[in-house]
Amino acid sequence: MVSKNQRLPREVRERQMIDAAVRVFSRSGYHTASVEDVAEAAGISKPMVYIYLGSKERLFTACIHREADRVVEAVRAAVHPGEPPELGLWSALRVFFRFVADNRDSWAVLYQQARAQSAAFSKEVAAARCRVIDEITAMVVAGTRLPGGERIVSERDAEILARIAIGAADSLIDWLLEHPEESADSLVERVVNLALVGVERYNTGDIPPP
Amino acid sequence: MVSKNQRLPREVRERQMIDAAVRVFSRSGYHTASVEDVAEAAGISKPMVYIYLGSKERLFTACIHREADRVVEAVRAAVHPGEPPELGLWSALRVFFRFVADNRDSWAVLYQQARAQSAAFSKEVAAARCRVIDEITAMVVAGTRLPGGERIVSERDAEILARIAIGAADSLIDWLLEHPEESADSLVERVVNLALVGVERYNTGDIPPP
Incomplete structure (x- = not known):
């Protein structure tokens, strides 16, 4: 089964993640925020965030x-x-x-x-x-x-x-x-x-x- | 026996340490420099530097x-x-x-x-x-x-x-x-x-x- 989310082009998916990450880092601060929080805010699974952007550090970059x-x-x-x-x-x-x-x-x-x-x-x-x-x-x-x-x-x-x-x-x-x-x-x-x-x-x- | 060094007022001693620390941190960088290097450059024993200024962090501050x-x-x-x-x-x-x-x-x-x-x-x-x-x-x-x-x-x-x-x-x-x-x-x-x-x-x- 292919969900609607999975068909999004990489670029769009990345933009969603970064949008979510900006919100999460802004609200919680870098140290407190977790990749899990970003995944949740973006409506994407945590492994997917890791696959796309690697780590909290790379996400913040x-x-x-x-x-x-x-x-x-x-x-x-x-x-x-x-x-x-x-x-x-x-x-x-x-x-x-x-x-x-x-x-x-x-x-x-x-x-x-x-x-x-x-x-x-x-x-x-x-x-x-x-x-x-x-x-x-x-x-x-x-x-x-x-x-x-x-x-x-x-x-x-x-x-x-x-x-x-x-x-x-x-x-x-x-x-x-x-x-x-x-x-x-x-x-x-x-x-x-x-x-x-x-x-x-x-x-x-x-x-x-x- | 009281050496000449030990009779220096605290203020003078501290200034010597900070002078030495500025030189050492400048040359070696914060991470590489050690309290030992500073002590040596100041001609003061390492324990004495710790007594006066506590730690590398406090020394840098x-x-x-x-x-x-x-x-x-x-x-x-x-x-x-x-x-x-x-x-x-x-x-x-x-x-x-x-x-x-x-x-x-x-x-x-x-x-x-x-x-x-x-x-x-x-x-x-x-x-x-x-x-x-x-x-x-x-x-x-x-x-x-x-x-x-x-x-x-x-x-x-x-x-x-x-x-x-x-x-x-x-x-x-x-x-x-x-x-x-x-x-x-x-x-x-x-x-x-x-x-x-x-x-x-x-x-x-x-x-x-x-």
């Missing part, structure tokens, strides 16, 4: 991968080629904050757990960060090339800008998660205003040029 | 504490009350980068190991970050108060600025450690130039106001 893909995809979709990179950075920041605000529990647990759990998971998170940094660098490089092909910002400086953006975003996400009364949009507005205060103070000479 | 104190102290000394907070931020960034550049190996190993090793050590690092964030927030709050007592930047926004600064600094330190051909000063110069390019582009209308 798959969760990090999948969630990282989702973030990278969301950020990439927010940026439009040809627009000034500053606008791209604001859009990317806004989309990133919204993504986390909309997935608050899951993000907090997955990301914070991943960082704290072990060196192996930290590496997965670091790899995801690298992908985002590369995306932002490419965007800044593309957006600051003059029509003649010259660059306003060198490739190295574009990389630095990307590092600043990701570091700031990372740090602000922690703040956003500590302040549920704030929204992604209110946070971006605060950041934009701070930038404008800085520009204003520079223009009026309140800050001496460095 | 003491190293994190001490190195964090040194960073906080260096950053604090770079900031002068009453100066515009932007200048304070640049000085703090420069001093922080210099500190890490001058202690490249020790920082890379201690900080990166501390983050990757265990949740307990991550918490120590997080606590040190919080102290730096509080310092910067206080500096921004103090530096953006108008003579009448009004504020240019709310306390909440000052906190956000501090989060941006620490996140960016954290992220840039990783970059600096990956680029030994750069110096702390060249990195700060790049960051300042990027800020100026942004201001210039805003002023000339290359970036539409948000």
Whole structure:
């Protein structure tokens, strides 16, 4: 007898498992959660989860991968080629904050757990960060090339800008998660205003040029 | 018979052990290093290290504490009350980068190991970050108060600025450690130039106001 479940393509089955795993890890935490809990939440037998994803560790790694893909995809979709990179950075920041605000529990647990759990998971998170940094660098490089092909910002400086953006975003996400009364949009507005205060103070000479 | 070593005050003895431990952990890594190695490097007997600092874990925690104190102290000394907070931020960034550049190996190993090793050590690092964030927030709050007592930047926004600064600094330190051909000063110069390019582009209308 072949049940409906058994006919699902591997990809769909895996997605179901990872969906369930994200929920279970978020609710219970990595240490407390068991492969059995994930199997139960996914409506799949425990041996099947082992056949597909091997171990709790590999399951958790798959969760990090999948969630990282989702973030990278969301950020990439927010940026439009040809627009000034500053606008791209604001859009990317806004989309990133919204993504986390909309997935608050899951993000907090997955990301914070991943960082704290072990060196192996930290590496997965670091790899995801690298992908985002590369995306932002490419965007800044593309957006600051003059029509003649010259660059306003060198490739190295574009990389630095990307590092600043990701570091700031990372740090602000922690703040956003500590302040549920704030929204992604209110946070971006605060950041934009701070930038404008800085520009204003520079223009009026309140800050001496460095 | 009382040797010269035994007459040292506890504080001095502890400092010697922590100095030695920082060197040993940096060279060998947390897992490989043993309390014996630290004792040998400090010229102190192994039982004595246990009496003073308990265990390898407590020894490593003491190293994190001490190195964090040194960073906080260096950053604090770079900031002068009453100066515009932007200048304070640049000085703090420069001093922080210099500190890490001058202690490249020790920082890379201690900080990166501390983050990757265990949740307990991550918490120590997080606590040190919080102290730096509080310092910067206080500096921004103090530096953006108008003579009448009004504020240019709310306390909440000052906190956000501090989060941006620490996140960016954290992220840039990783970059600096990956680029030994750069110096702390060249990195700060790049960051300042990027800020100026942004201001210039805003002023000339290359970036539409948000």
